[in-house]
Amino acid sequence: MDNKRHEEISFFHPKIIIGTCILTGTILGSYKFYSTNFRRISSSSQIPQKYFHRQFIYGKVTSVGDGDNFHLFHLPGGRLAGWHWLRLTPKVNDFKKLKKKTIHVRLCGVDAPERSHFGKPSQPFSEEALEWLRYYILGKNVWVKPLSIDQYQRVVGKVLVWKFTGWKDVSEQMIKNGVAIVYEGKASAEFDGKEQVYRELEAEAKKKKKGLWFQKLVLTPGQYKKFYK
Incomplete structure (x- = not known):
């Protein structure tokens, strides 16, 4: 019999304990990193509180249903996570496949002319505003900074889209x-610190009779809602 004494290693041996701690820490750290950077957000209720007023969410605009809101398919990690080259992004207006998979976003600081709802006639220039927004962001990749959640469970957010001349604030444009006025309502009013900028741009557009300001009589969306209430 060999005289060497064989060391019996139990589950409580320091090497086992240290190895287990390292493995557990690695797994937990990887899970936290994944949850923070690569887990898809598919509704406003899933957005972590720490994102509001601080972080941006990257995604593709898959549909534009009104002049001041749209649906966003979250693309966590962007190209680094394989989106657009290893992982396909969804097609626009594929409502059946995208049901309950997108975030409903309301542009901050603006109000566009009302489309027809519940038997009420559409407001003048509502279709032009809708077409403008579709042309500007539909199918594009954008960054959304969540600011709040409104009464319809939409994310009220600042939206940035890349154009040839750089990043553009969609509300500002x-x-x-x-094609929209500065938001007048008290509920869900969010400007991300740019209310004065928006009001100055509105005054300039009004002076130059751009878009809806070309009309002789302009009712704000708020006034229009009250008129047909």
Whole structure:
């Protein structure tokens, strides 16, 4: 019999304990990293509280249903996570496949002319505003900074889209081109610190009679809602 004494290693041996701790820490750290950076968000209720007013969510605009809101398919990790080259992004207006998979976003600081709802006639320039927004962001990749959740469970957010001249604030561009006015309501009013900028752009668009300001009589969306209430 060999005289060497064989060391019996039990589950409580320091090497086993240290190895287990390292493995557990690695697994938990990897899970936290995945949850923070690569887990898809598919509704406003899933957005972590720490994102509001601080972080942006990256995704693809899959549909635009009104002049001031749209649906976003979250693309966590962007190209680094394989989106657009290893992982396919969804097609636009594929409502059946995208049901309950997108975030409903309401553009902050703006109000676009009302489309027809519940038997009420559409507001003048509502279709032009809708077409402008579709042309500007539909199918594009955008960054959304969540600011709050409104009464319809939409994310009220600041939206940035890349154009040839750089990143553009979508709300700012809508006001500048006269396809929306500065938001007047008290509920869910969010400007991300740019209310004064928006109001100055609105005054300039009004002066130049751009977009909806070309009309002789302009009712704000708020006034229009009250009129047909």
